[in-house]
Amino acid sequence: MRATLSRRIFWPLGLAAVPLLLGGWIGFPDVHPLELDRQAPAVFGEYFVRTESQENLERIIASVEGQGLPTLLAYRKPILVTPRGRWYKVVVPPNEDAERIVQRLMENESISAIEPNYIYTVIRSAFDSPKPAPPRSSDPDYAVAPSLPDTPIADPLLERLYGLKKISAPAAWTRSVGSKRVVVANIDTGIDYNHPDLIQNLWSNPKEVCGDGLDNDQNGFIDDCIGWDFYGKDSRPYDDSDHGTHTAGTIAATGFNGVGVSGVAHSASLMNLKFLGGPAGSGTLEGAIGSIKYAIDNGAQIMSNSWGGGGFSQALFDVIQEAESKGVLFIAAAGNSATSNDVRPTFPASYRLGNVISVAATDQMDRLARFSCYGKMTVHVAAPGQNIFSTIPNGGYGSLSGTSMAAPHVTGVAVLLKSSFPELDSVVLKDIILRSVDSIDSLSTRIQTGGRINAEKALRMAEEYQGKR
Ligand SMILES: [Ca+2]
Ligand SMILES: [Ca+2]
Ligand SMILES: [Ca+2]
Structure with missing residues (x-):
């Protein structure tokens, strides 16, 4: 898929290059589900349609053929089933006039929404050059986790993580250090699953037998022992850049194991879901929906999303709304184009849903980072995102900047809360994280809460909420 995807990515008017150079992307205003956003990058010839039933889908395909247009390749298994209809993927055959066929589909009354297979990318700061890991012939085997030390040993590189101090994480650790019971999906470029500072905190699928070639738990994925790679379509979601390993480490690198750093949470179960990959760290709407749906169906309580792009996607909205209905928190990076999301929304951060937290980035001085998106109406909180030190592949450590690095700090706080207050x-x-921020003057006009998150205050507030003082 890697080679085919890069060949088939459609860059209308070359617009896609601009946001990539800026290290962010351009958001677009909400559109009616039957108006296609033709500006956003998408996979050429691939579309998703929402309709009520498979019978409808068959009729739609037949009607396109009946008008003398070529047969559409349709996937009969819906990619998503929602109360408002089923989403199906349809593909226009190569060398056919996609525009003409899409026009016909848009005129079809049994289609309630249609959209292209948008392209999303990691939210990387323009000031960090990507550092792809050296090419490998294949993703490595899973290593066996070594046993943890009997007594806590300080993490030697902890002092380099100013972000933890900023959000009062060390003070919060007297109340909560996280828990393996909290399952958090890291939806990104994958994770170095053999990293000595992450291996203890990886989620493992309790119902799947590894390496037997069977789908033991019948969830549709063979040998999905630690998550899934929706980019490479296999069971080894190894990080082919540095982005996903870095976000995972900020959430929950193992604390007090005598190795490297610590996440905001010392302990969690990181579900490794990869749909972004390659030199640009890009992936499709199909992969994003697959990842989110996998997370919901397999027990994630929190999702961390340091990616964005595309136009307004009704399908992406629908699957995040399904997460909301299941009580799953969706934390998203606000974007790195230094623009207002009130004016130009950034997706998925700008979806107005009760479970979405949109996160801006601050620096060592608690100023809004120069690349960070903002929005008094649409961006909820800020968190440290400039020069963040965390885990990277091949067992290493390094610094990255971006709202991509800010969002995982919020995810870590959510893990601390959820482990102490699972109900x-x-x-x-979301309400507790938003109300427990430290107010910062410079953020008061830029961010909805006007503040940067505070882990200790969030835990105190949760205790008061539960009457457990
Ligand atoms: Ca399975
Ligand atoms: Ca298996
Ligand atoms: Ca550590």
């Missing part, structure tokens, strides 16, 4: 659902978690 709190996404709406209450």
